[in-house]
Amino acid sequence: MSDVSPGMPTSRRQFLTGSARLAAGAGLASIIAIKPAGATPQALQGAIAEVVGEATVRSGKVTLSVPPLVENGNTVPLTVSVDSPMTEAEHVKAIHIFNEKNPQPYVLTVRLGPRAGKALIATRIKLADSQLLTAVAELSDGTFWSATADIIVTIAACIEDVK
């Protein structure tokens, strides 16, 4: 593509023309490139509706803990706990996690049962932007409960290009 190959000694003129070409190329690419559609609040609502169906989602019972500010969106620690006795009669069936601004609204679904003993899970996720996270818990009695958390991300993940 370019006569400037890495590792080769380059003159100042070669470097400047090379970088100008690169910049022009990058500018063109950004005009042409079709960005993957980001998950919008509507997409988030749609994704939640797909899981929940006709049921109403009430807020409460669920605790979603994330750091309020993360430097690196590539690994964001996340813990979700649900206030439930986790017995055969009353337990958490599933926990769903959604986001607002990643390319896809859906993050994770975990399936639990009375054998879990405790409705608490932890994992690490990627976030493309500062946004609102939503955790929805599906209980054995068919009700849905949710919690949200705002998070500020300084370095985005997911859609950054390999440089």
Next chain:
Amino acid sequence: MARTLINVPAKAARGEIIEIKTLISHPMESGFRVGFNGALIPRDIITLFVCTYNDEEVFRAELSPAIAANPFFTFFTVATESGTFNFRWTGDNGFSASGSANITVE
């Protein structure tokens, strides 16, 4: 075979709620990133993680591209009897990995 780290207590009292931690090395390529040549890097993720305790499923996670590289999970289960935990990860491009851990319940 991908490297895995599995942390299960070796011993537990009957009925005790034990914590299990698992980690597996995997790039979790989201499929939304652009590579050197301007083309999208194809998606390569783990899509499913299942933990069974004496062949009974106790935990299942359905993963998406939004899970960080080297997926890590912490979860809990009740120690009911001595036996084996089996862990299985499956994903894109026929990816499959497994691990196991033993527990003694007194």
